[in-house]
Amino acid sequence: MYQDHTTTEIDNFLTKSQVAFYQYKNSSLKERANFMRTIALEIEALGEELIETAAAETHLSEKRLYAERKRTIFQLNSYANAAERGDWLEVRIDIGSASATPPKPDLRKMLVPLGPVVVFGASNFPFAYSTAGGDTACAFAAGCPVIVKAHPAHVKTSTLVAKAILSAVEKCKMPEGIFAHVYGADFKIGTYLVKHEAVKAVGFTGSYGGGRALFDLANQRKTPIPVFAEMGSINPVFLLPNKLENDHQWIAEQMSRSITQDMGQFCTNPGLIIAVKSDALGLYIKQLVQNIEEVQPARMLHKGIAKSFTENRNKAITQDDVEVIYENEIQTDDEKGIVTIATVSGKSFLNNHQLHEEVFGPFSLLVICEDEKELLTVAESLEGQLTTTLMATKSDITHHSQLLNILKEKCGRLVLNGVPTGVEVALAMHHGGPFPSSTDSRFTAVGADGIKRFARPVSFQNWNDEFLPDELKNENPLNIWRTVNNELTKNVILEI
Amino acid sequence: MYQDHTTTEIDNFLTKSQVAFYQYKNSSLKERANFMRTIALEIEALGEELIETAAAETHLSEKRLYAERKRTIFQLNSYANAAERGDWLEVRIDIGSASATPPKPDLRKMLVPLGPVVVFGASNFPFAYSTAGGDTACAFAAGCPVIVKAHPAHVKTSTLVAKAILSAVEKCKMPEGIFAHVYGADFKIGTYLVKHEAVKAVGFTGSYGGGRALFDLANQRKTPIPVFAEMGSINPVFLLPNKLENDHQWIAEQMSRSITQDMGQFCTNPGLIIAVKSDALGLYIKQLVQNIEEVQPARMLHKGIAKSFTENRNKAITQDDVEVIYENEIQTDDEKGIVTIATVSGKSFLNNHQLHEEVFGPFSLLVICEDEKELLTVAESLEGQLTTTLMATKSDITHHSQLLNILKEKCGRLVLNGVPTGVEVALAMHHGGPFPSSTDSRFTAVGADGIKRFARPVSFQNWNDEFLPDELKNENPLNIWRTVNNELTKNVILEI
Numbered sequence: 001m002y003q004d005h006t007t008t009e010i011d012n013f014l015t016k017s018q019v020a021f022y023q024y025k026n027s028s029l030k031e032r033a034n035f036m037r038t039i040a041l042e043i044e045a046l047g048e049e050l051i052e053t054a055a056a057e058t059h060l061s062e063k064r065l066y067a068e069r070k071r072t073i074f075q076l077n078s079y080a081n082a083a084e085r086g087d088w089l090e091v092r093i094d095i096g097s098a099s100a101t102p103p104k105p106d107l108r109k110m111l112v113p114l115g116p117v118v119v120f121g122a123s124n125f126p127f128a129y130s131t132a133g134g135d136t137a138c139a140f141a142a143g144c145p146v147i148v149k150a151h152p153a154h155v156k157t158s159t160l161v162a163k164a165i166l167s168a169v170e171k172c173k174m175p176e177g178i179f180a181h182v183y184g185a186d187f188k189i190g191t192y193l194v195k196h197e198a199v200k201a202v203g204f205t206g207s208y209g210g211g212r213a214l215f216d217l218a219n220q221r222k223t224p225i226p227v228f229a230e231m232g233s234i235n236p237v238f239l240l241p242n243k244l245e246n247d248h249q250w251i252a253e254q255m256s257r258s259i260t261q262d263m264g265q266f267c268t269n270p271g272l273i274i275a276v277k278s279d280a281l282g283l284y285i286k287q288l289v290q291n292i293e294e295v296q297p298a299r300m301l302h303k304g305i306a307k308s309f310t311e312n313r314n315k316a317i318t319q320d321d322v323e324v325i326y327e328n329e330i331q332t333d334d335e336k337g338i339v340t341i342a343t344v345s346g347k348s349f350l351n352n353h354q355l356h357e358e359v360f361g362p363f364s365l366l367v368i369c370e371d372e373k374e375l376l377t378v379a380e381s382l383e384g385q386l387t388t389t390l391m392a393t394k395s396d397i398t399h400h401s402q403l404l405n406i407l408k409e410k411c412g413r414l415v416l417n418g419v420p421t422g423v424e425v426a427l428a429m430h431h432g433g434p435f436p437s438s439t440d441s442r443f444t445a446v447g448a449d450g451i452k453r454f455a456r457p458v459s460f461q462n463w464n465d466e467f468l469p470d471e472l473k474n475e476n477p478l479n480i481w482r483t484v485n486n487e488l489t490k491n492v493i494l495e496i
Numbered sequence: 497m498y499q500d501h502t503t504t505e506i507d508n509f510l511t512k513s514q515v516a517f518y519q520y521k522n523s524s525l526k527e528r529a530n531f532m533r534t535i536a537l538e539i540e541a542l543g544e545e546l547i548e549t550a551a552a553e554t555h556l557s558e559k560r561l562y563a564e565r566k567r568t569i570f571q572l573n574s575y576a577n578a579a580e581r582g583d584w585l586e587v588r589i590d591i592g593s594a595s596a597t598p599p600k601p602d603l604r605k606m607l608v609p610l611g612p613v614v615v616f617g618a619s620n621f622p623f624a625y626s627t628a629g630g631d632t633a634c635a636f637a638a639g640c641p642v643i644v645k646a647h648p649a650h651v652k653t654s655t656l657v658a659k660a661i662l663s664a665v666e667k668c669k670m671p672e673g674i675f676a677h678v679y680g681a682d683f684k685i686g687t688y689l690v691k692h693e694a695v696k697a698v699g700f701t702g703s704y705g706g707g708r709a710l711f712d713l714a715n716q717r718k719t720p721i722p723v724f725a726e727m728g729s730i731n732p733v734f735l736l737p738n739k740l741e742n743d744h745q746w747i748a749e750q751m752s753r754s755i756t757q758d759m760g761q762f763c764t765n766p767g768l769i770i771a772v773k774s775d776a777l778g779l780y781i782k783q784l785v786q787n788i789e790e791v792q793p794a795r796m797l798h799k800g801i802a803k804s805f806t807e808n809r810n811k812a813i814t815q816d817d818v819e820v821i822y823e824n825e826i827q828t829d830d831e832k833g834i835v836t837i838a839t840v841s842g843k844s845f846l847n848n849h850q851l852h853e854e855v856f857g858p859f860s861l862l863v864i865c866e867d868e869k870e871l872l873t874v875a876e877s878l879e880g881q882l883t884t885t886l887m888a889t890k891s892d893i894t895h896h897s898q899l900l901n902i903l904k905e906k907c908g909r910l911v912l913n914g915v916p917t918g919v920e921v922a923l924a925m926h927h928g929g930p931f932p933s934s935t936d937s938r939f940t941a942v943g944a945d946g947i948k949r950f951a952r953p954v955s956f957q958n959w960n961d962e963f964l965p966d967e968l969k970n971e972n973p974l975n976i977w978r979t980v981n982n983e984l985t986k987n988v989i990l991e992i
Contacts, residue, residue, distance in 0.1 A: 022901055087984065092924035092945070105914060107924035112904065114937075219715040223880070223931040226938070384719070397963055405518055408608065413955040416963075418601065427982055428588035428603035430955040435719040441610075441952040442722070449588070449953070456937040457945070459909040459926040467893050467912075481984050486923055488583065488977050488984060 002155045004184050007192055014198040016177025017116035017145040023175045025113050025143045028470070029478065033080035035172045036140055039132055040076040042164035042171075043069070050160055054126045057154040059299040059335070064262055065127070072127040075425055076137050082427065082448030083141035086480030088455075091471055093484045095493060096462065106462050108472040111455035113143030114226075115200030118193045120214070121151040121158060122205035123301050124265045130154070131161035131181070134446055135203030135228070142454035144201070145178045149193060152185040153302045194218050194227070201454055204229040205267070205445065208358070208436050215439045228453050230445040233385040233437035234271035234358050235420040236410075238375070238403070240396035241278060243417070248284040251391050255364075256291035258419035263298050263337045264362035265305070268387050268420040271358060273366045276375055285343075285366065289326045292339060297328050299335040300361065306335045309361035313340055316359055321348035325366075337361045346374040350381055379403055384434025384441065385411040387420035410434065412441060465495075498651045500680050503688055510694040512673025513612035513641040519671045521609050521639045524966070525974065529576035531668045532636055535628055536572040538660035538667075539565065546656050550622045553650040555795040555831070560758055561623070568623040571921055572633050578923065578944030579637035582976035584951075587967055589980045591989060592958065602958050604968040607951035609639030610722075611696030614689045616710070617647040617654060618701035619797050620761045626650070627657035627677070630942055631699030631724070638950035640697070641674045645689060648681040649798045690714050690723070697950055700725040701763070701941065704854070704932055711935045724949050726941040729881040729933035730767035730854050731916040732906075734871070734899070736892035737774060739913070744780035747887050751860075752787035754915035759794050759833045760858035761801070764883050764916040767854060769862045772871055781839075781862065785822045788835060793824050795831040796857065802831045805857035809836055812855050817844035821862075833857045842870040846877055875899055880930025880937065881907040883916035906930065908937060961991075 005013075027035075043050070051065050060068075082088060089110045096106025117139040121130030128134065131148050139146045150158035162181035169179055184190060194202055194217045202218060204211050204227065211229030218227045239251060258270050275281050300306040317324050317340065326341040339362040346369035349355050355365060369375040382388075388411040390397070390404075397404065407414060412433030423431050423446050431446035432438040438445070443453045460468060470477050474493040481488055501509075523531075539546070547561050556564075578584060585606045592602025613635040617626030624630065627644050635642045646654035658677035665675055680686060690698055690713045698714060700707050700723065707725030714723045735747060754766050771777050796802040813820050813836065822837040835858040842865035845851050851861060865871040878884075884907040886893070886900075893900065903910060908929030919927050919942050927942035928934040934941070939949045956964060966973050970989040977984055 026901070082982070085982070087979065090945075094920070094922040094924040105918075105920055107920060107922050109924040109926050115905070215720070216715070219712070224711070224935070226936075394960065394962075397960075405522070408954060409611070412953070413957055414959070415957040416959045418958050422601075424590070424601055424603060426590040426603050427979060428590040428605040428955060430605050430953040432953075434952075439720070440722075442948075444953065449586075452938075456930075457908065457926040457928075457940065458904060459924060461909055461911040462914050463910075463912045464890065464893075466890075483583065483923060486578070486581070 002159070002183050004186055004189055005182050010182060010189070010192060013147060013180035013182065014116065014196055017147060017180060018198050020145045020175035020177030021115050024145060024178050027143065029084045029086055032141055032143065033084040035168060035174055036076045036080035036083070036137060038168040038172050039165050040073045042167045043073060043132060043161060046160055046164055050157065053160055054154060054157040057157050058126050058301050060126070060262065060301070068125060068127045071425060072132060075128065075134055076132065078425060079137045079141050079448050079451060083451060086471065086478055088448065088451045089471055089480065090457065091480065091482040093472065093482055093493065095485055107459050108463070108468060109457050109459040110469065110471050111452065112458050114454050114456055115144060116198055117144045117146050117201045117203060117454055118199050119146055119148045120190065120202070120204040120206065121148060123151055123153045123305065125205070126154040126157045127161070129205045131158045132165055134450060138450040139203070139454045141451045144454045147180045147182060147193065147199070149182045149184050149190055153304070155183065190214065191217060195221060197223065199225060201225055202227040203453070207231060211439060226453070227439050228443055228445065229439040230267060230432060231436055231438060232267035232358050232360065233387070233433060234356065235268050235385055235387045235389070236272040236274055236382060237270045237389040237391065237420070239273060239275040239281070239284065240390065240392040240400060241276060241280070242393040242396045243391045244275065244278065244280040244284055246393060248280050249287055252284055252287035252291055254419050256288055256295070258421045259364045260292060260295045260339055260362050261421060263300050265301055265360065266421050268423060270389065270420055271364055273364055274369065274375065274378055275366070276369045276371060281368070285325065289341060292326055292341060295339055297336045297339055300337045303335060305360065306337065309337050309359065312359040313338065313361065313363050316355060316363065316365065317342050319352055319354055321345055322355070341366065343368055346370055346378050349378060356383060376403060376406065379406045379410070382410050384437045386431060386433045386437045387411055387413045387415055389415040389418065389420050391417055412437065498655070498679050500682055500685055501678050506678060506685070506688060509643060509676035509678065510612065510692055513643060513676060514694050516641045516671035516673030517611050520641060520674050523639065525580045525582055528637055528639065529580040531664060531670055532572045532576035532579070532633060534664040534668050535661050536569045538663045539569060539628060539657060542656055542660055546653065549656055550650060550653040553653050554622050554797050556622070556758060556797070564621060564623045567921060568628060571624065571630055572628065574921060575633045575637050575944050575947065579947060582967065582974055584944065584947045585967055585976065586953065587976065587978035589968065589978055589989065591981060603955050604959070604964060605953050605955040606965065606967050607948065608954050610950050610952055611640060612694055613640045613642050613697045613699060613950055614695050615642055615644045616686065616698070616700040616702065617644065619647055619649045619801060621701070622650040622653045623657070625701045627654045628661055630946060634946040635699070635950045637947045640950045643676045643678060643689065643695070645678045645680050645686055649800070651679065686710065687713060691717060693719065695721060697721055698723040699949070703727060707935060722949070723935050724939055724941065725935040726763060726928060727932055727934060728763035728854050728856065729883070729929060730852065731764050731881055731883045731885070732768040732770055732878060733766045733885040733887065733916070735769060735771035735777070735780065736886065736888040736896060737772060737776070738889040738892045739887045740771065740774065740776040740780055742889060744776050745783055748780055748783035748787055750915050752784055752791070754917045755860045756788060756791040756835055756858050757917060759796050761797055761856065762917050764919060766885065766916055767860055769860055770865065770871060770874055771862070772865045772867060777864070781821065785837060788822055788837060791835060793832050793835055796833045799831060801856065802833065805833055805855065808855040809834065809857065809859050812851060812859065812861065813838050815848055815850055817841055818851070837862065839864055842866055842874050845874060852879060872899060872902065875902045875906070878906050880933045882927060882929045882933045883907055883909045883911055885911040885914065885916050887913055908933065
């Protein structure tokens with residue numbers, strides 16, 4: 001059971017995906033939305049078995065898993081709504097005129113699906129970023145078949161969710177090849193999938209090493225394909241002086257929760273805290289340690305992650321000038337993470353690239369800068385991030401315009417007086433930042449704009465109305481927003 | 497004069513670009529639009545000198561150059577209008593609620609510029625896709641500084657246009673580093689630019705070889721960057737039986753013009769014509785040859801292109817089963833192109849990949865299929881194309897739904913009863929198709945949607961209204977379209 005699929009089996013899946021694509025791409029927005037909503041219902045119908053299976057496989061708490069299942073269902077339903085609303089199709093119509101000099105062609109453009117999409121599930125989100133997670137939901141919304149490579153760390157959970165999807169396929173009479181579930185603990189399986197000419201895009205959530213490898217493979221193909229790899233980051237949090245002075249307790253409370261929640265196993269975990277030295281900073285540190293002492297360390301997602309965490313944490317804390325200011329007792333159970341807070345001077349941080357690398361787990365490094373100038377240099381030295389957070393009063397913001405100007409270049413989401421963890425599923429969310437936090441800063445992995453990852457525009461020139469897709473017809477039968485002659489409107493186009 | 501710049505000089509340009517970016521990215525949409533309109537005026541002010549210089553360098557007719565200058569000015573002005581309209585910013589706002597359980601963060605997202613953009617001009621469009629061409633206009637609209645590598649084939653023309661841009665920079669008091677003009681006949685200069693960490697995106701129009709090389713370089717960087725290379729294609733034209741029967745003369749007239757206009761030196765030149773054998777096809781061929789005989793061959797853009805054309809044409813016509821049905825007399829002047837029409841059987845075309853490659857210039861290959869089934873197989877065998885054209889009656893379309901379903905996957909623009917040449921500058925234009933016609937099928941090189949190539953989203957979470965960019969403020973001071981709580985609107989957001 002759960003044995004790796006052979007390349008022959010995968011070829012067979014992909015042939016079916018291609019056949020399914022030629023049908024599914026012509027489905028209506030309503031049919032796609034209905035299919036996605038049915039998947040949501042089928043997942044709900046899995047009931048307790050799903051929660052129990054995931055809890056056993058991932059060590060995540062039931063509370064967390066209930067919340068994540070809810071999020072997964074919400075994603076499917078809200079992306080279904082967005083798919084149906086049709087804004088994502090970016091319909092543009094420039095009405096032609098045969099009598100103009102020179103004659104003006106009639107041009108009508110909309111997004112169409114790319115083709116079969118391979119999704120690699122995330123270890124840390126067994127529901128929301130795995131088999132029926134955000135990438136799968138977006139691909140289905142766009143009109144693409146999906147091939148999921150089950151994450152080896154929660155293969156039973158993935159198989160249950162795959163069953164729910166297949167049941168929805170049947171209930172909605174979708175083409176058989178619209179979904180395939182591939183087992184592959186061996187890295188070769190993933191490689192084979194990404195290099196396969198039938199595959200037209202890839203969604204991935206995981207480590208930098210894994211994401212970069214897939215990105216490179218995809219670009220070396222005869223026909224390169226986009227890889228949307230969300231590879232995590234260290235999510236710097238800047239504590240500005242006035243805010244620290246006024247609110248160090250509140251900041252410590254927020255940060256201690258954000259660092260340790262689910263053992264810090266989030267791509268938005270605040271792995272870096274940056275501030276100029278001050279008395280208030282000293283008080284903050286004291287309070288942070290006090291809060292974190294109360295946290296009970298838990299088992300990490302799986303042995304591999306626990307081992308990497310320990311290794312990366314140890315590498316970080318043994319760097320020059322790094323001082324551990326808190327670590328909980330080392331557990332005999334090696335799957336439990338050692339919650340760790342360390343400090344380092346701005347100068348040492350600037351001179352040591354190792355400290356800029358993500359330690360996935362409950363670890364946070366506090367960079368103590370000599371002065372505002374050094375703080376700016378540290379900000380400039382940062383690589384691309386999913387998020388950057390500012391703890392700041394209005395006066396801080398006014399006095400740090402240069403810092404803000406720098407930080408906007410470093411991230412996909414800029415949080416003020418909050419924490420980076422907790423990625424709201426909303427259209428205005430952007431989850432994806434400059435490289436290396438993601439492979440394509442122009443697209444989001446969370447929120448319905450993620451649908452656009454799996455689509456491309458096609459223009460129809462001088463087609464008769466009857467042969468155009470409904471989205472582009474004069475009468476606007478779907479009643480969607482369209483940009484007609486440069487103006488957004490839902491109006492019908494009157495025949496000339 | 498026009499000596500290649502040294503790497504030290506280029507470093508210096510790019511340092512200035514980076515400084516300029518930190519100012520220019522904060523410019524208002526109005527300021528950007530004004531700058532672009534000023535460039536248009538400055539180009540116009542170059543007067544006859546520009547036309548004469550380009551005519552001498554490119555061998556393009558003055559008529560064509562006047563038209564191209566007009567197009568270039570139109571592009572700058574219409575992209576300025578689009579920039580100011582602000583739809584391209586894709587503003588999304590999800591209003592937060594502190595009292596919700598759990599509290600809902602306030603999220604506001606818009607596109608921001610990527611950073612300094614390198615533009616490689618096209619040899620075949622000395623104005624419209626060169627120094628102040630589509631890529632440059634889009635980058636300026638997005639808020640990015642531009643570094644143009646002058647095309648060696650029209651370096652004097654490029655230098656004149658660069659002067660016009662620099663004059664606009666001064667008049668509009670733009671930061672000095674917003675524009676740089678680099679000379680580099682050596683391929684190393686281009687390589688150096690694309691590998692430079694200060695560069696954040698690349699625009700290119702040219703050959704597959706050149707585009708692919710830049711794409712590979714950019715992806716191998718430590719921080720990969722997007723390359724928008726528009727690499728041309730063979731633009732298949734399908735002649736369907738009923739249309740041929742009814743209209744072979746009209747088709748021949750359209751096609752002969754499209755194949756030979758400006759010596760076929762367009763990326764949308766119809767290099768492939770596909771039809772099932774029939775009496776009507778025979779009549780069409782006769783008419784096509786008759787029309788083309790009347791065309792006076794002209795000098796090609798430059799020696800290099802003339803040489804490549806001759807080589808590629810000779811390679812194509814010496815392939816197995818290829819028969820030349822028309823070629824004009826070979827000229828003593830080796831810079832003149834030999835207008836050539838050849839035929840080949842569907843079977844031979846399917847078995848010979850060489851015939852799927854672009855012959856840039858006045859060459860078109862007619863693939864004669866045995867039957868409808870072979871026509872479908874030929875359609876399936878095609879690589880990604882910028883355009884695909886159908887010559888078809890309503891009855892043809894109804895009877896060829898499978899063909900249509902295939903062709904939609906093969907191109908970025910689907911033309912009905914027209915010709916692929918003549919790429920309208922309009923929002924609904926899509927100029928960019930599946931690989932290898934372009935490196936990124938999701939973005940267009942023509943039309944104001946091209947602005948989005950040089951931008952990425954950033955979300956602001958829980959920011960006070962006063963610190964948000966104007967685009968995201970409650971009162972919508974720019975009066976732009978925004979998606980607020982999933983609904984497109986220009987409405988003001990009322991404070992809660």
